Amino acid sequence: MAFKHKKDISTEVPTASMPDIIFTLTLFFMATSVMRQYSGLPVLLPKAKQIEKLTSKIHVTQLWVSKEDMISIDGKLMKVENIRTIMYNKRVRDPQLIVSIRADERVNMGLMSSIHKELRLADALKVNYSTKTAI
Amino acid sequence: MALLNKKKTRKVSIPSASQADVAFLLLLFFICTTTVDVDKGIGLILPPEGDAPIEISKKNITSINIDPYGNVLIDNKEVDIKNIQGIAENLQLNNDKMIFSVKTHPRCRYDKYVAVLDQLKMAKATRISIAE
Numbered sequence: 001m002a003f004k005h006k007k008d009i010s011t012e013v014p015t016a017s018m019p020d021i022i023f024t025l026t027l028f029f030m031a032t033s034v035m036r037q038y039s040g041l042p043v044l045l046p047k048a049k050q051i052e053k054l055t056s057k058i059h060v061t062q063l064w065v066s067k068e069d070m071i072s073i074d075g076k077l078m079k080v081e082n083i084r085t086i087m088y089n090k091r092v093r094d095p096q097l098i099v100s101i102r103a104d105e106r107v108n109m110g111l112m113s114s115i116h117k118e119l120r121l122a123d124a125l126k127v128n129y130s131t132k133t134a135i
Numbered sequence: 136m137a138l139l140n141k142k143k144t145r146k147v148s149i150p151s152a153s154q155a156d157v158a159f160l161l162l163l164f165f166i167c168t169t170t171v172d173v174d175k176g177i178g179l180i181l182p183p184e185g186d187a188p189i190e191i192s193k194k195n196i197t198s199i200n201i202d203p204y205g206n207v208l209i210d211n212k213e214v215d216i217k218n219i220q221g222i223a224e225n226l227q228l229n230n231d232k233m234i235f236s237v238k239t240h241p242r243c244r245y246d247k248y249v250a251v252l253d254q255l256k257m258a259k260a261t262r263i264s265i266a267e
Contacts, residue, residue: 019151022158029165046246050256054174062174100174103245109201110241112248116265120184129249130176 039075040064046105047134054128059096061087062130065103069111080114087122102130177252182264195232197223198266199251203242207251216250223258238266 041064054060063083064072071078073086091097099119103112119127199219200208207214209222226233235255239248255263 015155019154019158022155022162026158026162026165029162029169033165033169046249048177048249048253048256050177050253051175052178054176057174060174098178100176105244105246105249107245108241109239109243109245109248112245113239113241116181117184120181123183125181125183126178127181128174128176128178129252130174131249131253133175134253 040102041066041070041072043067043102043104044106045102045130045132048129048131049134051131051133052128054098054100059094060098060100060128061090062100062102063115065101065107065111065115067104067106069107071115080111080118083115083118084122087119087124091122091124096126097124098126098128099124100128100130177249177256179252179263179265191234195230196234196236197226199235199237199255201237201239201243201247201251203240205244205247207247216247216254219251219254220258223255223260227258227260232262233260234262234264235260236264236266 040062043064043066061073064070066072071080071083073083078086087097087099101112101115116127119125197210200211202208207216207219209219214222223235237248237251237255252263
């Protein structure tokens, strides 16, 4: 009883389709990566330790306040009195609205208090003071 | 004629052995450069405008004042910003209904206000009010 050795079995993993798979992965990363976009004002954010992440971007509106006391929403400069109308319209469209305040650390609290007042008048009560992570 | 026939047998192919390596490098580049831009900060819910003032017993309120120079006063005693967490934790241990009322001077800087809020959040204070 002699066993015949199967010598002709190939043990190679086919690698012909590997470039295609990797190209598909590359395409996926290229399509999903978004370059950082800044549509606001140049600000130096304050630092904090106990921070929470805003997971969803859908309900978030950013309000920028620069050290020169300029205010910008959606890339448009505006006066403090106009925040009320804009935020009220946004709040009507999206009841879950969160206002992310990206204010410069050198801004005076007098201006911030007037912004708070405007937001309260617009019924946009959920705010998030945007900060950097303190080390 | 014999010379012309020879040319037909020449093989023309682009070497594709390194294609996978090139694609890998591209993939690595995109994996490394992709950053998920997440907004982060201190969350707060503002009180609704026009609400009738609720009367709260004075023993349940701790007033935190920040002066124009960034000095913090808790119940009119000056404290270091770093110590607010400890003080707030103690106050909450003694009274779980404690409300922290943060009042800032109009000329006080915003970063001091954020630092105070950060300390209160670290002390797990949930009842924070902003006095105008």
